[in-house]
Amino acid sequence: MEFLDVLTSSVNTFIPALGQTVRLAIVVLIVATVLGVIFGLFTVSNIKVLELISKIYIGIIRGTPLLVQTFIIYYGLAQSLRPLGFQWKDIGGPFTAGIVALSLNAGAYMAEIVRGGIEAVDVGQMEAARSLGLSYGKAMQKIILPQAFFTMLPAIINQFIITLKDTSLISIIGIRELTQNGKILTSNAVAKSMPIWLVVAFYYLVICTLLSQIAKIVERKVSHRGK
Amino acid sequence: MENKNIADRPVKIFVKNLNKCFGELEVLKDMSVEVHEGEVVCLIGPSGSGKSTFLRCLNRLEAANGGTITVDGQNITDKKININKVRENIGMVFQHFNLFSNLNILNNITLAPVELKLMSKEEARKKAMELLERVGLADKADAYPAQLSGGQKQRCAIARSLAMSPDVMLFDEPTSALDPEMVGEVLDVMKVLAKEGMTMIIVTHEMGFAREVADRIIFMDGGYIVEEGTPDEIFNHAKEARTISFLNKVL
Numbered sequence: 515m516e517f518l519d520v521l522t523s524s525v526n527t528f529i530p531a532l533g534q535t536v537r538l539a540i541v542v543l544i545v546a547t548v549l550g551v552i553f554g555l556f557t558v559s560n561i562k563v564l565e566l567i568s569k570i571y572i573g574i575i576r577g578t579p580l581l582v583q584t585f586i587i588y589y590g591l592a593q594s595l596r597p598l599g600f601q602w603k604d605i606g607g608p609f610t611a612g613i614v615a616l617s618l619n620a621g622a623y624m625a626e627i628v629r630g631g632i633e634a635v636d637v638g639q640m641e642a643a644r645s646l647g648l649s650y651g652k653a654m655q656k657i658i659l660p661q662a663f664f665t666m667l668p669a670i671i672n673q674f675i676i677t678l679k680d681t682s683l684i685s686i687i688g689i690r691e692l693t694q695n696g697k698i699l700t701s702n703a704v705a706k707s708m709p710i711w712l713v714v715a716f717y718y719l720v721i722c723t724l725l726s727q728i729a730k731i732v733e734r735k736v737s738h739r740g741k
Numbered sequence: 742m743e744n745k746n747i748a749d750r751p752v753k754i755f756v757k758n759l760n761k762c763f764g765e766l767e768v769l770k771d772m773s774v775e776v777h778e779g780e781v782v783c784l785i786g787p788s789g790s791g792k793s794t795f796l797r798c799l800n801r802l803e804a805a806n807g808g809t810i811t812v813d814g815q816n817i818t819d820k821k822i823n824i825n826k827v828r829e830n831i832g833m834v835f836q837h838f839n840l841f842s843n844l845n846i847l848n849n850i851t852l853a854p855v856e857l858k859l860m861s862k863e864e865a866r867k868k869a870m871e872l873l874e875r876v877g878l879a880d881k882a883d884a885y886p887a888q889l890s891g892g893q894k895q896r897c898a899i900a901r902s903l904a905m906s907p908d909v910m911l912f913d914e915p916t917s918a919l920d921p922e923m924v925g926e927v928l929d930v931m932k933v934l935a936k937e938g939m940t941m942i943i944v945t946h947e948m949g950f951a952r953e954v955a956d957r958i959i960f961m962d963g964g965y966i967v968e969e970g971t972p973d974e975i976f977n978h979a980k981e982a983r984t985i986s987f988l989n990k991v992l
Contacts, residue, residue: 642839642898645800646853646905647829656852660843 516709517716524699524713531695532717538612538691539678539721545617546677547670550624555654557629568625575622580683584615588687612684620677627669631662664736671729675722682718692717747956750777753813753909753940754799760807761794768794770964771808778908779938783951786961787987792944795961796911799942800824800831813908829857832902836914838894840886840901846873847882850901865904872900876930892923896930903934910934912943948992952976960984 556568575583588611592602602611635658643653685694696714700707754776761769768791776782784792797803799810805818817827841849850872851865860868873879876896886894895915902910912931916924928950935941935954945951951958951972958975960968960983968981976992979985 636837636839638835638837638839639841641802642833642835642841643853644825645802645828645831645833646901647825647857648853649825652856656856657841657843661841664843 516706517712520706520709520713521716524710527695527699528692528713528717531690531692532721534609534689535678535681535691535717536721538609538616538681538684538689541613542616542620542677542681543674545613546620546624546673549617549621550628551659553621553625554628554632557625558632572622572625575619580615580619580680581686583619584612584684584687587611587615587618608684608687608689611687612681612689616677616680616684619680620673623673623676624670627666627673628662630669631666632658634665635661667729667733667736671726671733674729675725678722678725679718747777747780750779752776753778753780754942755811756799756808757811758808759795759798759805759810761791761798761803762806768964769798769805772964772966773808774959774966776909776940776942779940780956781935781939781941781954782943782957782959783955784942784944784959784961785946785948785951785987786967790961791964792961793913796833796913796942796944799909799911800828800833802833829853829859829905830908832905832907832910834895834898834902834910834912834915836917838886838891838898838918840889840894840898842886845883845885846878846889846897849886849897850904853901854904859905868904869900872903873897875933876900877926890923891919892926895919895923895927899927899930899934909940909942912941912945914944914946916945916947946991948976948988960987962987 553568553571556564557572559565588602588608591611592600602608632654639657639661640653643657644650648656681691682693685691685697688694690698692714696710699710703710752775754774756772756774759769759772760767772791772795774782774795784795786792794803798805799812799817801810801817801824808818810817812827812831815822815827817824840846841852844852847866847869850869851860851862854860854865854868855862870879870882873882876899878893878897878900881889881893881897886897889897899910899915915931916927919927924947928947931941931943931950932954943951943955953972955972957969958972959966960975960979960981962983968975968979968984975984976988979988
């Protein structure tokens with residue numbers, strides 16, 4: 515079978531490409547989660563300036579395609595910041611640019627998930643914490659966020675999987691991750707287009723399945739207390 | 742407790758010309774109340790009369806729109822005061838308990854004293870167990886709120902407030918969300934507190950309880966204090982027509 519032939523014969527190029535995809539995804543998911551928590555907290559802060567900042571950020575990201583965002587960050591930013599001596603290749607090249615673009619993108623969606631999770635917690639929980647003398651921050655940290663986390667978990671996992679697959683779009687700026695590797699292989703062997711893309715899809719399927727399985731275990735571990 | 746002594750005791754809470762609006766709606770109109778140390782005040786009145794809002798203004802869960810609220814000599818309507826510090830001394834018990842659902846019963850009680858560095862973990866644990874013993878829930882220390890009945894939850898919520906050793910306790914309809922057979926166990930805990938001399942302000946629909954434990958009853962309607970007095974004055978010799986018609990409906 516051609517698929518198996520390609521799978522075995524292309525291992526030497528796909529393994530580093532897979533590594534690149536996984537590295538990209540891990541860094542992006544961490545940065546995006548941090549951004550998501552920060553901007554999610556901004557949205558529910560009742561401080562007008564912070565609310566506005568996060569509204570604008572989320573609005574822009576959700577209203578424009580990831581591919582265009584990537585171009586703006588990789589090509590656009592490089593051009594307009596060149597007079598200041600900025601070059602992507604000084605700070606890791608397209609890989610760093612890809613991380614910035616994807617993190618900003620996923621961060622906005624994570625912020626909405628965090629906001630939704632916090633708003634789903636009964637207001638009485640905050641009132642009880644505050645009436646004991648705890649500060650807003652302490653109440654968030656000890657009571658609201660841990661409870662919000664349970665409700666957010668399925669949505670977070672979903673976003674993780676979406677972001678993992680979105681790394682394929684970053685191939686466009688020349689990072690040799692799974693999709694880019696597929697492109698390079700097919701350009702050398704046009705006749706093998708189908709088996710090569712099936713192999714690419716296969717690798718994505720494996721890591722996404724792995725991620726959902728890990729997520730399921732985590733979900734089971736943390737949700738034993740019920741509501 | 743002897744009623745005649747109460748007026749001589751220091752004033753604990755002093756509310757003057759309190760106003761509170763929700764948008765266009767004026768919920769509290771020019772309310773003035775004094776509560777003395779060790780006094781038990783029950784607020785009664787129809788739904789929407791502003792009882793709960795008044796109570797929530799006393800620890801600034803609701804910000805007043807006008808007037809002053811003085812607790813222990815501190816004006817809590819002043820934006821500059823540290824409200825968290827004030828709240829440490831004012832316990833609050835809610836209609837829907839509001840136990841922290843992510844923490845077990847013991848941690849529900851020890852969280853605030855430990856986080857606010859009033860006690861070490863060990864001291865807080867010891868005090869929590871004493872309090873749980875007192876409200877009859879010592880065997881539930883490791884349970885989560887979801888595993889408790891309504892009455893147990895509310896007794897635990899009272900213990901949680903008491904762990905901060907407050908000078909004043911506010912109760913916002915503490916038995917209204919309970920099954921009838923669980924009301925008694927919560928009221929019993931409150932009666933003991935009242936006997937021990939805790940300053941208490943209680944919003945309640947339990948008229949029998951109010952008559953038994955209150956030093957003073959305040960009847961509110963439409964954001965005003967319509968009438969106030971001793972339980973005997975209100976329940977047996979009410980003067981205002983609105984008080985009489987309300988009591989006729991609920992007694």
